Amino acid sequence: MIQLIEGIAPEQVLLATTSREGGFSKPPYNNFNLGDHVGDDLALVTANRQLLYSSLNINGQIQWLEQIHGSDVVNVIAHQPVPPRADAAYTKQKGMALAILTADCLPILLSNKLGTEIAAIHAGWRPLAADILTATIDKFDCPANEIIAWLGPCIGPDAFEVGPEVKAQFLSLNSKLNSAFNATNNGKYLANLHVLATRLLQVKGITTIHAMPECTHSNTQKYFSYRRDGQTGRMASVIAIKP
Numbered sequence: 001m002i003q004l005i006e007g008i009a010p011e012q013v014l015l016a017t018t019s020r021e022g023g024f025s026k027p028p029y030n031n032f033n034l035g036d037h038v039g040d041d042l043a044l045v046t047a048n049r050q051l052l053y054s055s056l057n058i059n060g061q062i063q064w065l066e067q068i069h070g071s072d073v074v075n076v077i078a079h080q081p082v083p084p085r086a087d088a089a090y091t092k093q094k095g096m097a098l099a100i101l102t103a104d105c106l107p108i109l110l111s112n113k114l115g116t117e118i119a120a121i122h123a124g125w126r127p128l129a130a131d132i133l134t135a136t137i138d139k140f141d142c143p144a145n146e147i148i149a150w151l152g153p154c155i156g157p158d159a160f161e162v163g164p165e166v167k168a169q170f171l172s173l174n175s176k177l178n179s180a181f182n183a184t185n186n187g188k189y190l191a192n193l194h195v196l197a198t199r200l201l202q203v204k205g206i207t208t209i210h211a212m213p214e215c216t217h218s219n220t221q222k223y224f225s226y227r228r229d230g231q232t233g234r235m236a237s238v239i240a241i242k243p
Helices: 042-056 125-129 132-137 164-173 175-178 195-204
Strands: 002-003 013-018 061-063 073-075 089-090 097-101 104-112 120-125 147-151 180-184 187-189 210-211 234-241
Touching: 002 042, 013 042, 013 104, 042 061, 042 234, 073 125, 073 132, 073 187, 089 132, 089 180, 097 104, 104 132, 104 195, 104 234, 120 125, 120 132, 125 132, 125 164, 125 195, 132 195, 147 195, 164 175, 164 187, 175 180, 175 195, 195 210
Parallel strands: 061 097, 073 089, 147 210
Antiparallel strands: 002 013, 013 234, 089 120, 097 234, 104 120, 104 147, 180 187
């Protein structure tokens, strides 16, 4: 299923996100898998991607990434058929859609308030801890307080258990992130990706932040979850400047 996110970005900016519902893929990728790297039948993935594209009505192309859980950001000037190795993309090009694949990680979509600059971020804990938000925001020509952020579904704070080394990485990035972690009885922590991202965005000066805080791990019928299922599909979150 493809859901348009309305009332957040400027009128000329399209935001959309998908669930696992609809589409053509077979178990364990059922049904609307958009990831071409997870072992699914590539013909079915192509059919799913075509369904997504036709639903967006952008008269351009979708720029996919080879996401590597790093902090690299690609400036998309023209469509690259071979997906760049990066975890965020930025563009000013009309009709160019930027897509992020997730199955527990946090998708973040950014637009300036004029609707002339956009970005899409694969914000798993590793890219967040590597400060991918700063790397992406620095691509924008406008001040950070002129940027609008949308945070999509991801693994929720009751399911995302991490070790103390993960908490330490975030605290080395910003000591005020301690409250995003709740200690468990086994020496680990439950981490809140939405809180982590929100506070890091606010530190950079972004205050207009919208969230869709649905848990991919607990919503079995609606979302893919890598931590829950292992071999599974991927959702997409997409942003584009309309032509």
